[in-house]
Amino acid sequence: VGVLGAGQLGRMLALAGAPLGITCRFLDPSESTCAAAFGEHVSSEYDDSGAIERFCGEVDVATFEFENVPAETARAVGERIPMRPGAESLERTQDRLSERAFVRDAGARVAAHARVDDADSLDAAISEIGLPALLKTRRFGYDGKGQVLLHEPSDVDAGRQLAGRQPCILEAFVEFEREVSIIVVRAEDGACATFPMTENLHAGGILRASIAPAADSGGTGDEARRIGETIAERLGHIGALCVELFETARGLLVNEIAPRVHNSGHWTIDGARASQFENHLRAVCGWPLGPSEAIAPSVMLNLIGEAPAASDILSADPAARVHLYGKSARPGRKLGHLTVVDEDREALARRVRALAGLPGVHRESALAAAERATVS
Ligand SMILES: Nc1ncnc2c1ncn2[C@@H]1O[C@H](COP(=O)(O)OP(=O)(O)O)[C@@H](O)[C@H]1O
Ligand SMILES: [Mg+2]
Numbered sequence: 038v039g040v041l042g043a044g045q046l047g048r049m050l051a052l053a054g055a056p057l058g059i060t061c062r063f064l065d066p067s068e069s070t071c072a073a074a075f076g077e078h079v080s081s082e083y084d085d086s087g088a089i090e091r092f093c094g095e096v097d098v099a100t101f102e103f104e105n106v107p108a109e110t111a112r113a114v115g116e117r118i119p120m121r122p123g124a125e126s127l128e129r130t131q132d133r134l135s136e137r138a139f140v141r142d143a144g145a146r147v148a149a150h151a152r153v154d155d156a157d158s159l160d161a162a163i164s165e166i167g168l169p170a171l172l173k174t175r176r177f178g179y180d181g182k183g184q185v186l187l188h189e190p191s192d193v194d195a196g197r198q199l200a201g202r203q204p205c206i207l208e209a210f211v212e213f214e215r216e217v218s219i220i221v222v223r224a225e226d227g228a229c230a231t232f233p234m235t236e237n238l239h240a241g242g243i244l245r246a247s248i249a250p251a252a253d254s255g256g257t258g259d260e261a262r263r264i265g266e267t268i269a270e271r272l273g274h275i276g277a278l279c280v281e282l283f284e285t286a287r288g289l290l291v292n293e294i295a296p297r298v299h300n301s302g303h304w305t306i307d308g309a310r311a312s313q314f315e316n317h318l319r320a321v322c323g324w325p326l327g328p329s330e331a332i333a334p335s336v337m338l339n340l341i342g343e344a345p346a347a348s349d350i351l352s353a354d355p356a357a358r359v360h361l362y363g364k365s366a367r368p369g370r371k372l373g374h375l376t377v378v379d380e381d382r383e384a385l386a387r388r389v390r391a392l393a394g395l396p397g398v399h400r401e402s403a404l405a406a407a408e409r410a411t412v413s
Contacts, residue, residue, distance in 0.1 A: 038321060039064065039096035039118065040072070041083070041110065042103030045362040045371060046298050047072035049306065050102060053314035059322065064092040065103075071363045072102075083110040093117040100276060100321045104130060104296050105177055121225075121275040121321045126296040129272060133175045133206050133293070140291045143271050145264045147291050148283070150208040156201040159193065169210040172196045174203045180369065181242015186210070211290060213283035217251050218301040219265035222277045222316040222326060229266050230316050230326040232309055234258040235301045236409060237281070238402040243369065245402035247337040249304045252412040260289055268294060277302070277317040300339065300371070307358040307376040308335030333380045334413075336389045336406050340397035344372040350395060354388050372397060382411045 038054065040047045043063035048071050051061040061076035070078055081088030083106055092114070093099070099120045101111065104127060111127050114120050129139045137147045151162040153172065163170065168190070174183035183203070185195050199205060216237045222230045233250030234257065251258065265280045268291075272278070279299030281292040302313035311319075311327025319326050343366050347359050354377065361373040375392060379385035386407040393403035 038062075038318060039092055039099035039114070040076070041065075041099065041101035041106045041114070043067070043070035043072035043076075043078055044102060045071055045364070046102035048075055048362060049303075049314045049360075050100075050298065050318060051075035053306075053312055054318050057315070057318065059318055062092060062096055064088065074363060083107050086113065089113050089117075098321055098323075100317070101127070102297055122278070122296055123273060123275070126272045126274045126278070130294045130296050131176055133173055133178070134204075136294055137206075137291075139271075140268070140294070143264075143267050145268070145291045146288065148209045148211050150206045153200045153205040153207050155204075156197040159196055159200050159207070162207040163187070163193070166207050166209050171208045171210060172199055172205050173208060174199065174205050176203070180244075180371075181239075184242060211283045211285060213285050213290075215251075215284050216281065216292070217257070217261060217284055217289075218247075218279050218281045218299065219261040220277060220279045220299060220302040220305070220313050221262075221265040221269045221274075222313065222320050222329070223266075223269040223274050224320045224326050225275050225323055227270065228326060229269065230311070230329040231262050231265060232302060232305055232313065232329045233331050234261045235304065237301050238405055238409075240399050240402055241369075243339070243341060243371075244300050245339055245341070245399035246406035247301050247304055248406050248409045249308060249335050249337070250331050252409065257284060257289065264289065264291065272296070276320045277313050300374075301337075303360070303374050304335040304337040304376050304378075305329075306360070308332055308337075308378045333378050334382055334385055334410060335376055335378045336385060336410050338375045338377075338389070338392060338398050338403055338406070339371060340373040340375065340395075341371055341399065342366065342368045343396045345395045345397060350375060350392070353391050353395060357388070357392060382413065385410045 043065035220232045235249040236251035238246040279295040283290045305312040358376040389407040
């Protein structure tokens with residue numbers, strides 16, 4: 038399987054593929070990538086046609102772990118070998134404005150928003166949407182990058198600077214009750230393996246902790262599943278797809294679509310019967326999908342900016358599942374994650390609390406996740 042991008046998602050794809058006899062080859066412009074230890078790495082810019090040729094040789098099918106690969110690269114690869122998911126999934130989700138139009142067409146709701154093409158159009162957008170609001174670049178945002186929160190008129194200067202550099206959208210600030218996500222893996226024949234809804238805790242725009250399955254009293258999980266499967270179907274998507282949602286007093290709003298395996302599904306490696314990574318590869322290869330049920334309640338904690346030694350994590354909880362990505366430390370960088378899986382919710386919460394003080398774990402989010410994990 039050829040994989041465009043070679044970060045931790047590519048690494049976890051390769052790790053999931055190994056027992057199935059699947060080997061991965063990566064195309065990624067970085068010199069050193071954390072996936073390269075688990076597959077051949079073609080180190081090149083995405084627009085180098087010779088490198089694309091080399092990447093495609095002996096590869097049966099291609100996929101991506103990074104949705105900002107240039108559409109032309111995806112097209113060039115797709116002309117040589119099957120590309121799954123296809124161009125539609127990439128093109129619809131690379132731009133926040135067209136993504137929101139697509140979501141509305143699919144019958145789901147999004148927050149009120151307006152396009153901001155340049156600094157001068159910001160004022161009109163603010164009169165339409167009001168404050169507080171988030172100004173987001175239309176393309177290339179991740180982990181809260183390319184966003185400015187506008188609270189009051191005095192913040193507008195920072196907004197004008199961002200909007201002067203790149204096309205943006207201004208989006209109403211949503212007073213959500215919680216953030217959830219749904220991961221759907223869709224096979225070529227339309228069959229879906231949909232994982233239980235996950236609750237996600239962010240700080241500073243970065244995912245810090247996930248709780249799965251998310252507590253679900255009012256049928257929210259069923260609605261999230263319907264939204265996710267409808268979006269996957271409308272894209273003709275093959276492989277994994279994540280829909281991030283805000284749960285509000287008035288129902289679910291779609292925040293964004295990631296047409297790939299997703300951080301909020303990392304718990305599935307240890308907490309579900311067949312992980313998002315395995316199921317993505319099965320879908321891409323045209324194989325039957327595996328079961329997506331949770332084995333037991335799980336909490337995933339991201340390790341960001343710094344990562345403890347595995348031995349220190351295991352001293353805090355010998356049963357914690359440790360995933361270190363082999364990346365060098367840098368502020369804000371995702372370096373690994375931990376998953377705690379426990380049938381007993383009180384024990385789960387206790388174990389998560391014991392990990393909350395580790396370097397790289399966001400303490401408040403971990404404590405909040407422990408609390409949330411006791412609710413079914
Ligand atoms: N309209 C909004 N209202 C409130 N919080 C938001 C809004 N948009 C984003 N956020 C917060 O910022 C996080 C990151 O924003 P998101 O749009 O998902 O960008 P990214 O591509 O960086 O993940 C979200 O998960 C959420 O916590
Ligand atoms: Mg997001």
